[in-house]
Amino acid sequence: MHGPVLPGWLLVALCAATGSYCLLRMRSGFEGARRAAGGEAVMGFGMAAMAVPAAFLTPPPWMLTGYVVVFGGTALRALWAARGGAHHLHHVVGSLAMVYMALAMTAQGAAGVHGGHAGHSAGGVPLLTGVLLLYFAGYVLSTGLRLLPGAAGGVIGGVPAAAVSWGARPELALACRLSMGIAMLAMLITV
Template sequence: MHGPATVGWLLVALCAVTGLVCVLRSRGPGCGQRVGAQSEAAMGFAMAAMSVPLLWGGSPVLHRASAWVFTAVFAALLARELWLLTADRHGTASPPAKLHHLLGSAAMTYMALAMALGAPAGTHPAGTGGHHSAPGGVPVVTGVLLAYFAGYVLWTGARLLPTEAGGPVPAGGPGQLEGTRSPSAVQHAQVAAGCEVAMGAAMFAMLLTV
């Protein structure tokens, strides 16, 4: 991935922490919420691994091999989301949540594939002034995905702002927990929405570096 190594390590930390929080959320009640949190946890850890700068600043062989490995990983996550979308006949998760997870998996598969098909142009690590791999992807597709995730982050983040009554707006996004009387700290709807904002922002940043 292009960009300074510092940005890459920040993305690693953000995605890893988000994935850990989602693991804790997946232990809560509600089948639909558990499945959604599991999907977000898997995506978070995979994104954290993909953001490690050492994978993209070495030899062209390592660059290409890493890209194909992540293409396979995210393609597997995409296949899982497609299966969940067709198998969830009882409506345990909301359609917007399932579609968002599906689009997120598709976006990561697209990024990894674009990097796998791009021709490495040098072997200098990021931040040393050397050349990096040629940008990949289709500009129109990248632009559409950037617009979607930017809008999603702004919309979800705005719903977390305090209302006139003094409390945050209930986050009706993919990770909201319903029907729980005494949720733990990590199982509050605001925490779930915060994870979604973090994941969306990370995807937006990664799309800029493809």
Template sequence: MHGAPVLGWLLAALTGAAGLYCLARVWRPATGAGCAGAAQRGAAGRESDAAEALMGLGMAAMALPLARHGGLPPTAWAAVFGGVGAWFAAGALRRSAARDRAHRLHHALGAGAMVYMALAMAVGGTAGPHGTGHSGMAGGPPLPLLTGLLLVYFGGYALWAGSGLLRSGGVAAASGGRTLLLAPGLARECRLVMGLGMFAMLLTG
């Protein structure tokens, strides 16, 4: 990322923690909503958690200073998230329920944004202005209008997730690890971190 390396480490820590949390929820009991907040159960909820886990861990790897995109070239990241985006876009077309469709389209859009950033990094190079970190959209975003639209979407998503967290009063006290893992407040915090992480990567890439 552009800017002080500490910003890259901070973003990597936040998105990585959110990704690990969603990964842990993949193995939760077949009740409750996924990290994306969709009121789904069983396999559909785990699909949501798996997508959020991949997104968070992918953002963390790409944000790490000195990590050279988590050990993968930008084109490999583009291929990974391109497959994820295609999966959710196809899923959105197969589902008739509006809530399911919106849920999968959000994941498809997030994966598409990751592909866009990865391809921009591939064009811009692999080293930042001081030889460390990733260059992101070196020299400016290749498609300023698309970057702006994505910033508006993910900025609005982060505001929506944050307002929902405030309305709920944050994470309620939990009596055990399983209860804490399924706490709605933590799922809302996960959505907030994901939205802020994507916004930050688009803005500072």
């Protein structure tokens, strides 16, 4: 990821922590929650790997190709799962955004070095980047609104929220989705 080093490392830490929690959420007793958590864990760890500052590690071309393959496959899997729920469409958009950013990173890397310093040309398509920024800004706002007190209620599947294990708490899943949405916005801004 191109941009300042400290925010890049903070983004890596946020995405890795979110991916780790999503792995823990996979122990939930609800099958749908496990599937969603697995896709979100892949997204969190992939975002963490992609957010490593370019000043520290410039990814080799094979790694960028790997991002395209992994997130292209994730997008296809989410598209297949979208038959059962609208949330999977968000996973499709997120995975395709990761493919887009990997391709943009490849284009930025192909710009090479000009006059002794790295090229600073944009690697992405400004219109597509803008559309993705608008989508994720809307997603972050709507997810944040659902986290407001009283929005979710105190009952989860007919069980009082206090009796549900921390790995199956919907507000924690929403917090993970919110943090990944914010991270996606931060990554898209650098494209």
